[in-house]
Amino acid sequence: MRRVLYIFTSAGQGFSRNPAMSIASTLTVTLMLTLFAFFMTTDRGLQAAVTVLEGKVELALFLDDNAKVSDVLALKARIETDPSVARVDYVTKAQALQRLQDIAANRPDFALADISTNPLPASLEIKMADARQAKSLADDLRAEVGKGVVYDVVDNPQVVDELLTITRVLSVGGIAILAMMLFVALFVIVNTIRIAVHARRDEIEIMQLVGASDWFVRWPFILEGMLVGFLGALVSLAVLFAASGPVTSVMASFLDVLPVNFGADFAVQLAASVFGVALLVGAGGASLSVRAHLAK
Amino acid sequence: MITLDDVSKRYPNGTYALRDVDLAIEAGDFVFLVGSSGAGKSTLIRLLIREESASTGRVIVDGRDVGRLPRGQVSHLRRKVGVVFQDFKLLPTKTVAENVAFALIVTGRSGAIVREETERVLSLVGLSQRRGHFPDQLSGGEQQRTAIARALVNRPRILIADEPTGNLDPVTSWEIIKLLTRVNELGTTLVMATHNAEIVNALRRRVVHLDHGRVVRDEREGLYAA
Secondary structure (H helix, E strand, O other): OHHHHHHHHHHHHHHHHOHHHHHHHHHHHHHHHHHHHHHHHHHHHHHHHHHHHHHHOEEEEEEOOOOOHHHHHHHHHHHHOOOOEEEEEEEOHHHHHHHHHHHHHHOOOOOOOOOOOOOOOOEEEEEEOOHHHHHHHHHHHHOOEOOOOEEEEEEOOHHHHHHHHHHHHHHHHHHHHHHHHHHHHHHHHHHHHHHHHHHOHHHHHHHHHOOOOHHHHHHHHHHHHHHHHHHHHHHHHHHHHHHHHHHHHHHHHHOOOOOOOOHHHHHHHHHHHHHHHHHHHHHHHHHHHHHHHHHO | OEEEEEEEEEOOOOOEEEEEEEEEEOOOOEEEEEOOOOOOHHHHHHHHOOOOOOOEEEEEEOOEEHHHOOHHHHHHHHHHEEEEEOOOOOOOOOOHHHHHHHHHHOOOOOHHHHHHHHHHHHHHOOOHHHOOOOHHHOOHHHHHHHHHHHHHOOOOOEEEEEOOOOOOOHHHHHHHHHHHHHHHHOOOEEEEEOOOHHHHHHHOOEEEEEEOOEEEEEEOOOOOOO
């Protein structure tokens, strides 16, 4: 009990004995964690956007008016066997016309002239399970054009392609920036704890002489490192919380087409990750520093 | 209790701090280590508490081969071997009682035992009245008695003193020596490195004389110089 008390008071003393350094390292950790949270949130938002858009991606296969229904159904069955395809719907000429009339009915500026024939082709609408395969599937199907069944293939996956590229760039860039920040935070913590160790070197020497275990010597410093991490996490979450309102409204107007909603689950996940990273970095940096001292 | 078996300590620059040392110290012995500065006294002491390791040979303390102790066991060795230094090595921000109790706290003893044992050794060294003082409020002799109390509080079987009177005036030195003699009479094996010829000659205990890292003399009831 006394031992635990000693460890905790030592950690607190270590932190307050050199306030400038402790605050500097806490702020560095705060900056790192805020960036971490920012990337985590952005990544989650983009992923949600990609999922929503992926659900909307479809290929349209316009059919020749003279195509036999049996051939069309055979083609439909063949496309359905592709694992990257979620669903294939057959839209007849009559259904296509009905859709157009429905759209026109809802828009007063859009009047349909009454023509006796139906100029709209029948089509197969392909919903993709994996949007990334849309382009190659479309290329495959283009080979069918002119063979009597397929008249044209229309694909429009560019938006998803672009989003996927942005996500990839952000992930790679984010990881690189985070790695650098992590390194800086570790470096600062290692140095903060090194100063704390140096201030206590006599005490450490005496502890070792009277038979304290290495762990007992290490714990106050590791706790001090974790305290730096913990305070950094608190400040960074406070900043995030304060910023989340305005940022959300800006993002909502910017991305209003996308029904992206993070929800409470994500907030909990984010806070847990921020604290986890903070404590790990604090404890890791501190133990590196003490280990180096004890190995001397 | 302590056995050195053909022990040498060679530093990376090639100089020998100890060379081919054989030494056996029985339980309850009182041994003076003498010799000029740099003869190897401090190195020998550092080997006993595994502050350093021998280059060759074996160092046995209380049945354990000190050189082969895993790192995690070193702290247990040090609880069985009390050490006192010339410069006392007290923590200036802790009181006498706290300095002594510190040696118990770090080993994880409970509060009741810490209070009881601290009181026991403080009365043994005659510092019960000074328990609330800080080191800089004490005389040199009192500081050294605090250090001795701290070394004894874990009830070690061996007490090692490296020049314990080196910073003290003659009268105070004698107080410390009387105290150490008393500790030895209570059964603790005592190894003391010293330059104090007067004390060695007066006590007539075993004398181990080191010169350039070798044992050149080992006498029962010896004198400081041959």
